[in-house]
Amino acid sequence: MTAPDTDLAAGLAAALDDVLDPVPAGRLAPVVDRLIRDYRSGTVPSSPILRTADDAAAYAAYRMPATYAAVVDVLERVAGRVDDPATQVDLGGGTGAAVWAAAQVWPSLRQATVLEAAAPARALGRRLAEAAPVPAVRAARWEAAVFGTGTTLPETDLVTACYLLGELPEPVREALTGAAARAARMVVVVEPGTPAGYARVLAARSQLLAAGMRIAAPCPHDGACPVTGDDWCHFAARVPRSSRHRALKAGTLGHEDEKFSYVVAVREHPDRAPGRIVRHPGSRKGLVTLRVCSADGGLRDTPVPRSRKELFRAARDAAWGDPWPPGETGPAPASPG
Numbered sequence: 004m005t006a007p008d009t010d011l012a013a014g015l016a017a018a019l020d021d022v023l024d025p026v027p028a029g030r031l032a033p034v035v036d037r038l039i040r041d042y043r044s045g046t047v048p049s050s051p052i053l054r055t056a057d058d059a060a061a062y063a064a065y066r067m068p069a070t071y072a073a074v075v076d077v078l079e080r081v082a083g084r085v086d087d088p089a090t091q092v093d094l095g096g097g098t099g100a101a102v103w104a105a106a107q108v109w110p111s112l113r114q115a116t117v118l119e120a121a122a123p124a125r126a127l128g129r130r131l132a133e134a135a136p137v138p139a140v141r142a143a144r145w146e147a148a149v150f151g152t153g154t155t156l157p158e159t160d161l162v163t164a165c166y167l168l169g170e171l172p173e174p175v176r177e178a179l180t181g182a183a184a185r186a187a188r189m190v191v192v193v194e195p196g197t198p199a200g201y202a203r204v205l206a207a208r209s210q211l212l213a214a215g216m217r218i219a220a221p222c223p224h225d226g227a228c229p230v231t232g233d234d235w236c237h238f239a240a241r242v243p244r245s246s247r248h249r250a251l252k253a254g255t256l257g258h259e260d261e262k263f264s265y266v267v268a269v270r271e272h273p274d275r276a277p278g279r280i281v282r283h284p285g286s287r288k289g290l291v292t293l294r295v296c297s298a299d300g301g302l303r304d305t306p307v308p309r310s311r312k313e314l315f316r317a318a319r320d321a322a323w324g325d326p327w328p329p330g331e332t333g334p335a336p337a338s339p340g
């Protein structure tokens with residue numbers, strides 16, 4: 004997998020500046036407040052959340068850099084371990100963050116199709132995409148679609164469903180996950196890193212496994228998730244905040260941490276990480292402790308003392324979400340059935 008030579012985060016920031024700078028922040032701020040309330044309500048919306056051009060602009064301003072960063076983080080976890088996709092179908096793609104993310108991680112991407120119910124989000128997404136520095140984003144198709152229990156999807160290498168499932172009633176969620184498993188070689192689900200988002204990811208994970216897919220990440224196994232009780236499996240991506248973002252969300256920090264839960268499932272045998280660090284590493288003098296989800300389905304606090312020299316250095320550099328131990332591939336998964 005060759006690293007892309009274009010930094011799409013900068014391209015996306017520039018496209019957002021061009022489109023959003025002329026819109027007065029005072030006009031978007033109350034819309035952002037309303038969107039935050041709607042997304043935090045935890046209920047399936049009875050009517051579309053993004054209804055107007057200002058709704059879409061506010062969403063792009065305060066959410067798109069974060070959803071882009073989360074999806075890039077997720078896709079980077081499997082890049083080089085799965086076949087590079089050439090085609091993508093992005094479900095509930097909004098203003099297109101997951102298409103920008105897939106193009107960032109996979110220069111192999113040739114054709115992306117965004118299926119999205121909200122016309123203002125499609126219009127803004129198309130406008131932003133026209134300014135993208137890579138052809139796959141500029142050439143993305145934007146199609147009107149309202150998902151229901153009868154939705155079918157076209158065959159594709161990659162289906163992305165990012166921050167979507169929470170907006171769908173459970174029967175539609177299930178039908179769409181089933182349709183994704185039938186249509187795609189790889190299915191990526193990303194949800195907010197909350198207990199509710201994790202529960203939706205876990206349900207999608209079970210369904211993708213039942214449909215014959217294998218888990219490529221974050222889990223190093225296809226077994227039951229060992230994260231139980233009051234805990235939930237989630238990760239974080241650091242997002243630089245623009246001055247517009249700081250003004251809209253009344254914040255002062257130069258960054259925020261976007262918390263997310265995710266699952267990536269594939270048709271082929273995945274080349275899995277041997278284990279996954281599922282918490283911020285704990286560190287005190289001469290000892291790093293990593294909470295690792297392992298290939299055998301166990302969850303263990305793994306102490307790495309200074310005496311382990313190279314491993315200790317690796318543990319000091321390791322981050323939440325990274326594979327562990329470093330430089331190893333997980334055991335080849337057994338054949339299904």
Ligand SMILES: C[S@@+](CC[C@H](N)C(=O)[O-])C[C@H]1O[C@@H](n2cnc3c(N)ncnc32)[C@H](O)[C@@H]1O
Binds near residue numbers: 096148164
């Ligand atoms: C929170 S946004 C996520 C947008 C984008 N995936 C991202 O990560 O930034 C959810 C999107 O799903 C769309 N959506 C919700 N229900 C839908 C449905 N039944 N059919 C199609 N799109 C839907 C909404 O219009 C919205 O654009």
